[in-house]
Amino acid sequence: MAEIIDGRAMAQKLLARTAEQVKAIEARTGQAPGLAVVLVGSDPASEVYVGRKISQCRKAGIRSVEHRLPADTAEQDLLTLIDALNEDATIHGILIQLPLPKHIDAALVLKRISPHKDVDGFHPVNVGRLSTGTGGLVPCTPLGIMMLLDSVIEDYRGLDAVVIGKSNIVGKPVAMLLLEREATVTVTHIETKDLPDVTRKADIVIAAAGAPHLVRGYWVKPGAVVIDVGITRVTDHDGSTRIVGDCATHELEHARAITPVPGGVGPMTIACLLANTVQAAEMANDD
Ligand code: NAD
Numbered sequence: 001m002a003e004i005i006d007g008r009a010m011a012q013k014l015l016a017r018t019a020e021q022v023k024a025i026e027a028r029t030g031q032a033p034g035l036a037v038v039l040v041g042s043d044p045a046s047e048v049y050v051g052r053k054i055s056q057c058r059k060a061g062i063r064s065v066e067h068r069l070p071a072d073t074a075e076q077d078l079l080t081l082i083d084a085l086n087e088d089a090t091i092h093g094i095l096i097q098l099p100l101p102k103h104i105d106a107a108l109v110l111k112r113i114s115p116h117k118d119v120d121g122f123h124p125v126n127v128g129r130l131s132t133g134t135g136g137l138v139p140c141t142p143l144g145i146m147m148l149l150d151s152v153i154e155d156y157r158g159l160d161a162v163v164i165g166k167s168n169i170v171g172k173p174v175a176m177l178l179l180e181r182e183a184t185v186t187v188t189h190i191e192t193k194d195l196p197d198v199t200r201k202a203d204i205v206i207a208a209a210g211a212p213h214l215v216r217g218y219w220v221k222p223g224a225v226v227i228d229v230g231i232t233r234v235t236d237h238d239g240s241t242r243i244v245g246d247c248a249t250h251e252l253e254h255a256r257a258i259t260p261v262p263g264g265v266g267p268m269t270i271a272c273l274l275a276n277t278v279q280a281a282e283m284a285n286d287d
Pocket of ligand 1: 164209
């Protein structure tokens with residue numbers, strides 16, 4: 001029977017630790033860490049994510065400041081807001097909820113955020129730091145994935161890890177973090193030939209494709225650790241909807257451990273966002 005790695009419980013622990021750090025920062029500096037959350041437009045999924053992030057901030061004592069902008073906001077107006085937030089000493093983290101409307105260049109916007117306030121870890125400076133192993137703010141989902149893995153793996157040296165998906169927000173950064181730990185990492189994607197043959201050799205499988213139940217039982221060797229990052233909303237025959245991951249979990253009983261969907265990577269992502277905000281506040285106070 002595969003161990004189910006409880007992301008919710010781990011996220012609660014991380015949130016409690018973050019709340020303690022927030023208190024300590026407030027006692028030392030007279031100011032709680034501040035996170036600016038910017039939402040452009042009213043994408044329903046984005047609304048839900050932003051709502052969750054703000055409510056968790058509140059629980060941890062982080063001051064969140066919401067900026068809701070209409071979908072037709074000009075790119076320059078968004079850049080001007082970011083400039084103001086970069087200058088604002090009460091704001092330690094800036095989060096731009098993605099996706100942005102099509103008329104806005106997301107890469108340009110993310111590059112405008114000060115690397116010191118880039119709590120999503122998407123700025124090229126932080127991407128560079130991650131790939132050279134020189135600190136910086138690390139993207140939240142990969143950070144959470146490593147914490148989930150750390151709960152079942154002590155030593156990564158020489159382990160074979162396969163990452164399915166090569167996005168900038170999950171696949172590539174998690175591959176970098178695994179490399180830092182001396183795992184042997186293979187990054188795969190939609191064009192990879194005979195993917196099951198690749199994953200079958202892995203000690204660690206990170207499934208981040210957004211393809212429901214892609215990873216079947218025969219894709220995974222006995223004793224492997226599987227992290228299911230996928231989140232896809234599917235509609236059942238009766239019209240009801242539910243969230244499913246990238247793994248056919250019921251076929252993976254021979255794995256050593258697996259994360260559930262929901263309740264695995266998702267809660268850790270938000271908890272890591274708050275941890276990054278605290279890290280950004282600590283960095284600002286050290287300056
Ligand atoms: P993306 O669409 O940017 O990238 C998907 C990657 O998977 C691409 O590299 C693509 O080549 C690859 N891929 C797609 N289908 C494939 C297939 N059939 N076989 C092999 N490779 C395939 O996605 P993303 O932003 O990295 O997100 C991936 C999934 O993770 C999505 O379901 C997303 O909702 C989820 N996600 C979850 C969290 C969380 O907090 N739990 C955070 C971020 C993303």
